Amino acid sequence: MSIDWKQYDPHLYFDELMASKGEPRLSARHLVEHLESLDDIELESCRQMAEATIREMGVSFTVYTEEGNIDRAWPFDIVPRTISARQWEQTAAGLKQRLKALNLFIGDLYDKQEILKEGVIPQHIIRDSKNFRPECVGVKPAHGVWAHICGTDLVRDSDGEFYVLEDNLRVPSGVAYMLENRAITxxxxPELFEKDEIKPVGDYPARLFDTLMSLSPRRIRRPEIVVLTPGIFNSAYFEHAYLAQQMGAELVEGSDLVVGEDDCVYMRTISGLERVDVIYRRIDDLFLDPEIFHKDSVVGVPGVMRAWRAGSVALANAPGAGVADDKVVYAYVPEIIRYYLNEEPLISNVKTYICDDADQREYVVEHIDELVVKPANESGGYGMLIGPHSTRKEQARFVKLINENPRNYIAQPTLSLSTAPTLIGKGRVEPRHLDLRPFVLQAKESYVTTGGLTRVAMNKGSLVVNSSQGGGSKDTWIVNGETG
Amino acid sequence: MLSKVAEKLYWAARYIERVESTARLVSVYDSLLFDLPREFDISWYNLITLNSLESLFEKDYSNRSEINVVKFLLADEKNPSSMLSALTMVRENVRTTRDVLPHDYWEMVNELHIFATENIRQGLYRRARHKFLDQMIKGCQQINGLIMGTMSRDAPWHFLRLGRNLERADMLTRLLDAGAAVQILSEAEIHVQISQVVWGNVLRSSSAELNYRRTMRSAVTDCDVAAFLLHDPHFPRSLNFCLSTILEAARKLPNSKDTVKKITRVLEFRYEFDNPQQLGDEFRDYLNQLQLDLCGLHLHFSQTWFSLEQKDAV
Structure with missing residues (x-):
């Protein structure tokens, strides 16, 4: 027995591999044929091999539970998701465009605030933003860039087009898993890498390194770059260690760093204190510096904001960049792109209702059972309402929340997230919903990963792809499939 | 190099050495007990005494049986020095320092950890024990072999050497002490044959049997074995060799002037084997002092390189 593709039915959703019943898309042709050539036992042994590889490589993530933190093996589905190179080129251009505009926007907010003065975005949206940091006003980071590393969430709707769901400009994670997924696949x-022209993904750490290097305030041959992690108990610790290793940078915790009287940052080494030039920080703004933000933060570095403002150290991403992560600001991104770049957005937003606006709020309240309601500043899929899957009671609670604090909520239509075949049992594939998180870098130059991290909701019908909530992942292939 | 990373590497190396030496110890003991006359009062419990773990053992076990001792030494998570606990500590330390170690290092440690947890029961029963422990020892050697062949000889490497050799030296003093203890215990009735079995066992625990024969060209006697294991300059598990390696590593590290002096002093502290009949209490006192000195070295390393309260200096 092997996979019977004629039985595979993604219903009305756009499927990443299959164009119609039994008919693969061009970019997935070899993949689908190859999977078909494997019998149940071979498929199962592929799956087991992937599982063993993950355990041996120690690819894990941490889940917080009431019983304590659990280190779980990374959930991975062996069937890759393919995208044609041609479509990817356009998407990548759109991602670069978007980040470029967002960086101009953030820079403007902490400078002259022209976009607010001209009324493109209402003043109070920014004034009331949880992520606007008055401490950042007047700072001029290198290249005028605030968000150097961005992990945009893309979804594909039933029309086959990519839409931006979220921008993630604070401390996006997942890129190490993207790289490890490829290593596992x-x-x-291995046979498929001979047949197809699958574009490599491995240059990300080098590009990240170049990006960080270019931020060094000291023009020296080998600036000291560090990755600042909250520590082993953070869910993305694996990634922090992985990236530090791949870049040959030091992986540090707050306690390894100290800010001197001279407003420079130093790390404690075996030969004493050594100056640090660039900090790739994987700690949220509010925990970064107990002198300025949360006073009780034990993972931060006292004085690091002082050093950053003095220009003696670069922080990536810059503090305050999260202001553009606000989901209300998100709704204005198409306007932001037009305003700063005078261009039309190459990738669209998902239709978004701003609850702050009275008319739109009225629509949201009336249609709450159809919509997805999200708080403006949460991540990881927490604190949201999925209308069609919710009870009356939950809906009423959200209506109340929205009316109490309209500025803090947006709503979007329930998306028809695209699907891809996912191995769910011996020799059985079924469609599962997925999204895509490419990573975008910007400093002097811009860069987009080849594809990104595909996250898949492993439960039938589910749209929740977060690994903390039962999501899995797939390798993502950008395939030069046009020549066939 | 970060102080914290240096400390973790040092401990990773100590623990991996502990995994190997524990596996070796249990494995060698198996065959030793076969060779001793039954009325001779030496039991598995000696392994507990040798590692100074009496009180921890008594807490959970009333019976000093083979299975209890072996379980305690290999598998017990409550015993921080058990083989499995030590391996877990290796994994934890490497998990947070993988950025300075060869990529495969983490994978190998992880594989060994998976293998050990899955097969630990084999270690508890005699039938499969030898094979299991043998694989554990090979796993450790594979890991040490990997760094031999792939690691740059810079600071991380030197900290691994410090850790490995200090742990090895410490274990050696314990093995010798156990030998001397048995000797004293049974002085009245001991005869040459038993002495040979016991000291042969000490040699085997250090994988030193063949090297001993080649170097000393003599039968196995207490003084010769002790002298060889303490003072031989070439055998990689002798005290002299371990301390020399530590000295060499320390010299390559920053701010090590005082440390070098201290190591040299321990290195020069030798036992004079002038009277072959006297490997008794005096020898045990010497070993005891040696253990204290090694402990002192550890504290000194800690102050010099790992402490976060360093003087501001670049």
């Missing part, structure tokens, strides 16, 4: 499906 190369071991599990």
């Amino acid at each position: 190369k071991r599990v499906l």
Whole structure:
């Protein structure tokens, strides 16, 4: 027995691999044929091999539970998701455009605030933003860039187009898993890498390194770059360690760093204190510096904001960049792109209702059972309402929340997230919903990963792809499939 | 190099050495007990005494049986020095320092950890024990082999050497002490044959049997074995060799002037084997002092390189 593609039915959703019943898309042709050529036992052994590889490589993530933190093996589905190179080129251009505009926007907010003065975005949206940091006003980071590393969430709707769901400009994670997914797939499906022209993804750490290097305030041959992690108990610790290793940078915790009288940052080494030039911080703004933000933060570095403002150290991403992560600001991104770049957005937003606006709020309240309601400043899929899957009671609670604090909520239509075949049992594939998180870098130059991290909701019908809530992942292939 | 990372590497190396030496110890003991006359009062419990773990053992076990001792030494999570606990500590330390270690290092440690947890029961029963422990020892050697072949000889490497050799030296003093204790215990009735079995066992615990024969060209006697394991300059598990390696590593590290002096002093502290009949209490006192000195070295390393309260200096 092997996979019977004629039985595979993604219903009305756009499927990443299958164009119609039994008919693969061009970019997935070899993949689908290859999977078909494997019998149940071979497929199962591929799956087991992937599982063993993950355990041996120690690819894990941490889940917080009431019983304590659990280190879980990374959930991975062996069937890759393919995208044609041609479509990817356009998407990548759109992502660069978006980040470029967002950086101009953030810079403007902490400078002259022209976009507010001209009324493109209402003043109070920014004034009331949880992520606007008055401490950042007047700072001029290198290249005028605030968000150097961005992990945009893309979804594909039933029309087959990509839409931006979220921008993630604070401390996006997942890129290490993208790289490890490829490493696993190369071991599990090596034959396909001979047949297809699958574009490599491995240059990300080098590009990240170049990006960080270019931020160094000291023009020296080998600036000291560090990755600042909250520590082993953070869910993304694996990634912090992975990236530090791949870049040859030091992986530090707050207690390894100290800010001197001279407003420079130093790290404690075996030969004493050594100056640090660039900090790739994986700690949220509010925990970064107990002198300025949360006083009881034990993972931060006292004085690091002082050093950053003095220009003696670069922080990536810059503090305050999260202001553009606000989901209300998100709704204005198309306007932001037009305002700063005088261009039309190459990738669209998902239709978004701003509850702050009275008319739109009225619509949201009336249609609450159809919509997805999200708080403006949460991540990880927490604190939201999925209308069609919710009870009356939950809906009423959200209506109340919205009316109490309209500025803090947006709503979006329930998306028809695209699907891809996912191995769910011996020799059985079924469609599962997924999204895509490419990573975008910007300093002197821009860069977009080849594809990104595909996250898949492993439960039937589910739209929740977060790994903390039962999501899995797939390798993502950008395939030069046009020549066939 | 970060102080914190240096400390973790040092401990990773100590723990991996502990995994190997524990596996070796249990494995060697198996065959030793076969060779001793039954009326001779030496039991598995000696392994507990040798590692100074009496009180911890008594807490959970009333019976000093083979299975209890072996379980305690290999598998017990409450015993921080058990083989499995030590391996877990290796994993924890490497998990947070993988950025300075060869990529495969983490994978190998992880594989060994998976193998050990899955097969630990084999270690508890005699039938499969030898094979299991043998694989554990090979796993450790594979990991040490990897760094031999792939690691740059810079600071991380030197901290691994410090850790490995200090742990090894400490274990050696314990093995010798156990030998001397048995000797004293049974002085009245001991005869040459038993002495040979016991000291042969000490040699095997250090994988030193063949090297001993080649170097000393003599039968196995207490003084010769002790002298070889303490003072031989070439055998990689002798005290002299371990301390020399520590000295060499420390010299390559920053701010090590005082440390070098201290190591040299320990290195020069030798036992004079002038009277072959006297490997008794005096020898045990010497070993005891040696253990204290090694402990002192550890504290000194800690103050010099790992402490976060350093003087501001670049």
